[in-house]
Amino acid sequence: MLLISRLFKGLDKNWLDAIAVTAWGALLLNYWLNGSLSILIHPSYFWLAAFTGFALLIIGSIKAYLLFKYPQAKPSAAGHVSLLPGNWAIGLLLVTAIAGLLINPRVFTSSKAIQGGVTENSAITRSQPQSFRSQVKPEKRSLVDWVRTLSAYPEPDTYSGQQANVSGFVVNSTELGSNYLLLSRFVITCCAADVYPVSLTVKLPADQQYKADAWLAVTGQMITETIGGNRQLILVAKNIKPIETPRNPYEH
């Protein structure tokens, strides 16, 4: 903080304003164009971020143009009460925009899923049960469709023998044996701050193990098994294929 304050001390506040606002415009447009928005917010709000990016770019550019053209003009903002001392506010905005431009946001890892309670009963991690599509054929269901269907009709025997074809990232749980993993996805409602994890337990073929965070497409058959005293639905993997991290890593 002190460094930020010293760094910007003495620099023209108006120019810093223009640069910071332009930088935020550039950052939002950059995220929109390079696809990073899908890691940060729900697709419904991409347009809002892109629109704001354009608006901030225009506002910052106009301000910079006016400062360049009329360098002696005084700002019309006299008598303003600042909330943060000195140039801290603008420094924070500028440093954050630069950091965002230099460091691309990354998809959440399995540690976030564990922190979010993926290994526990997931009821507590969800604000409300979501709608589900029970009409979807079993092999067409996504991982989230499976979890939602299960939360509506929890009897595992209902699904025994059904085919499944799902994808997600690996969470290794110490509570399960080494031949099991949790295939997981995050569900997003608004932005990455509200994501919650959902998962299916996958039983691996005898000689296979996968590292946490690896993305897999798994096909197999559902069975009922008792693990740790709980009867639960297990996907017995027949075919496991490593896949790239999807462009949009969240389910909705």
Next chain:
Amino acid sequence: MEQLNNAFTLFLSLLVEAIPFLLLGVLLSGLLLFFVDERKLVKLAPKNPILGAFVGSCIGFLLPVCECGNVPVARRLIVQGVPLPVAVGFLLAAPVINPIVIWSTWIAFRDQPEILWLRVIFSLLIATIIGWIFSRQGDVKSLLQPAVALSMAKPLSEEDPEKPTLLRSGNFMLGGGESLEAKMVASLERKPQFSLAERGNMLLDNTMQELRELGGILVLGSALAALIQTFTPRELILGLGQGSVSSVLAMMLLAGLISICSTVDAFFALSFGGAFTSGSLLAFLVFGPMFDLKGIGLLLSVFKPKAIFYLFALAAQLVFLLTLFVNFNIN
């Protein structure tokens, strides 16, 4: 390192989701200064204390301000002769009863629409009750700072009718000098002092200033939310967040300490959505805009310290009771 990456993603996601609403809020409040004539609102203010407090609570729709801008406007309203319940209602509810705040809350809590409705209802209810309680004080000057009370003594009609609304008594912020808002409203007067280009320039400066100040706080708030969500042990968060009373107290304390702007505070609350009770999220969303640590300095320019204490003590108790009711009966 992994956790740092997670925290950084979380931090950016809060900012990317919130900044559009911050910009919209700043632009809308700046633009409306050109179109809404406060003097007409003053004349229309009801004299009945309860009705007045309720109408004052709803004025935020016409003068959309967050908790950073409501104190100077409330001060202006008082000095212009608005009954105290109207001004108190406005002071407490305006940061929530605002189209941008309502929209951002709806987007953040699409899956729990009751959070939005209850946020609006509780804010209106609490602001109206406190406005009514303040109306019971016969001598309002015992609640107000002497300078404000003196300004009130001067009837509006004695002031120069040619003088722009915001250049009249009580229209200056604590730092002294002419505020940008005052200049903006002055530009609307019959004898135009400012050209269209100058008005545009003022709007631009106002936008930059607000983005800077509120954006800086937003960055700090988002960083705090990301750090808490990433590094606080899950057991601790759940232990605190799932208790009906402890969760409400914790979120009220957080609301008091963090001065995040009401246009974007819904996203901050959302980051606690999985672990904290609905009542506690509501407590944050209702109490936060009413009690603002940084705004106490501004409030002292209007009210005496004991009045500010009553204002916040009443607000805190009502928020606590109402949100506790939610936790016990609606959750």
